[in-house]
Amino acid sequence: MTSFDPNAAASPDSGIFGLSDDVATSRLVLVPVPFAATVSYGTGAEAGPEAILAASRQVDLYDLQYGRIYEQRLCMAPADERIAALHRTARARAAEIIERGGAATGSPDVAAVDAAGHEVNTLVHAAVRDLLRQGKIPAVVGGDHSVPFGAIRACAEAHPGLGILHVDAHADLRIAYEGFRWSHASIMDNVLREVPQVARLVQVGIRDFCEQELDSIRGSGGRVVTHFDGEWQRRRACGETFDALCRETVDALPRDVYVSFDIDGLDPSLCPHTGTPVPGGLAFGEAVHLVHALVSRGHRIVGFDLVEVVPGDDEWDANVAARLLYKMCGAALVAR
Numbered sequence: 316m317t318s319f320d321p322n323a324a325a326s327p328d329s330g331i332f333g334l335s336d337d338v339a340t341s342r343l344v345l346v347p348v349p350f351a352a353t354v355s356y357g358t359g360a361e362a363g364p365e366a367i368l369a370a371s372r373q374v375d376l377y378d379l380q381y382g383r384i385y386e387q388r389l390c391m392a393p394a395d396e397r398i399a400a401l402h403r404t405a406r407a408r409a410a411e412i413i414e415r416g417g418a419a420t421g422s423p424d425v426a427a428v429d430a431a432g433h434e435v436n437t438l439v440h441a442a443v444r445d446l447l448r449q450g451k452i453p454a455v456v457g458g459d460h461s462v463p464f465g466a467i468r469a470c471a472e473a474h475p476g477l478g479i480l481h482v483d484a485h486a487d488l489r490i491a492y493e494g495f496r497w498s499h500a501s502i503m504d505n506v507l508r509e510v511p512q513v514a515r516l517v518q519v520g521i522r523d524f525c526e527q528e529l530d531s532i533r534g535s536g537g538r539v540v541t542h543f544d545g546e547w548q549r550r551r552a553c554g555e556t557f558d559a560l561c562r563e564t565v566d567a568l569p570r571d572v573y574v575s576f577d578i579d580g581l582d583p584s585l586c587p588h589t590g591t592p593v594p595g596g597l598a599f600g601e602a603v604h605l606v607h608a609l610v611s612r613g614h615r616i617v618g619f620d621l622v623e624v625v626p627g628d629d630e631w632d633a634n635v636a637a638r639l640l641y642k643m644c645g646a647a648l649v650a651r
């Protein structure tokens with residue numbers, strides 16, 4: 316094998332972005348979590364990690380903002396077969412429950428799905444805690460938005476006072492959505508309840524929420540800061556710059572930040588197959604600008620995730636996701 320050429324095409328059996336690093340040699344490790352048991356509308360997020368891996372080999376490696384990201388050493392860890400198995404059994408039970416419109420918390424079917432979610436949380440927590448102990452940057456590639464809970468907990472335990480920058484169409488503050496304790500729509504409610512080391516949650520792109528979620532935000536005493544998409548559209552229409560909105564957003568966060576990125580925070584033309592698309596949202600360049608604003612204003616990304624990517628009949632959703640993922644890797648690795 317000759318030396319690595321960042322200008323050449325990637326081979327189909329190479330690692331993420333065509334790179335050859337493994338977990339031992341990497342500073343940043345992507346943890347694939349192909350689990351999406353509680354998705355309520357469109358399915359397929361469990362196929363996200365494989366599709367992003369395949370699409371990532373088309374991403375050009377030199378980045379105008381972050382330079383030679385590939386020299387910083389990153390990889391995607393091998394998938395844990397236990398997670399794929401948990402998805403298969405839990406998804407079958409959950410699909411029946413969702414079909415009949417949800418079920419009471421504590422019923423036997425729900426308990427089985429909740430148990431699988433709990434096990435995924437335990438596995439992801441252990442994997443991410445190990446990476447943090449080795450001084451590596453962990454990143455979860457979902458899967459639906461339930462899967463990063465263990466990663467957020469591990470990052471918050473390692474960095475008490477942690478802030479979360481949460482990009483999403485949905486507030487994800489529902490209490491046990493459709494009866495499921497570990498629902499994709501409840502991740503941030505679970506974080507706020509279970510992870511006291513999270514000092515603040517700052518949300519961007521939010522345009523789909525229920526009144527209970529609005530009550531949660533307003534009753535949080537400032538722990539949750541939500542930037543509604545419609546409000547950003549209005550302020551920009553009235554002449555405020557996007558950069559000013561980004562600065563206001565990131566300045567509300569502590570120094571150490573975990574970024575939780577639901578692909579449906581983007582305009583749905585960039586993620587047409589995601590499970591619960593909503594009109595509006597960020598353009599690709601705007602999302603990139605927001606992440607860059609975070610690190611350029613002195614914050615440190617201690618971990619992150621990219622979730623709810625669903626491959627369709629073409630590679631578009633995964634293509635967008637792979638490029639966003641590379642930018643997030645760059646922000647986490649280069650701006651330290």
Ligand SMILES: [Mn+2]
Pocket residue numbers: 460483484485487499577
């Ligand atoms: Mn979400």
